[in-house]
Amino acid sequence: MNQKDNSFDRQGSMDALFCTVGKNKNAKFYLFPELCKGCGLCIVKCPVHTLVWSHHLGIYGTPVVEPEDDGLKCTACGLCQLFCPDCAIKIEKL
């Protein structure tokens, strides 16, 4: 089931949120709300400062994160995925 909601779509049994990112839309950014505790570490670590708080809520009722501006600034470097302590982000190159 795909349900359009702002920049994010939903997919899979864990209700993963995802959107395509990059200047050429060459990657997918997945966010798993059931794993995100809203710590904000990924926001701090993103080298291009493109992660912002979302209106979607995570496991503790706090906002999850999403790439701003339709994901255009995201370089799909994968640092947010690497630093997330709860494996709540997955970057998939297309």
Ligand code: SF4
């Ligand atoms: S995605 Fe990970 S690092 Fe980012 S706010 Fe959620 S739990 Fe923290």
Ligand code: SF4
């Ligand atoms: S993949 Fe890299 S550029 Fe994109 S949001 Fe994550 S840390 Fe930022």
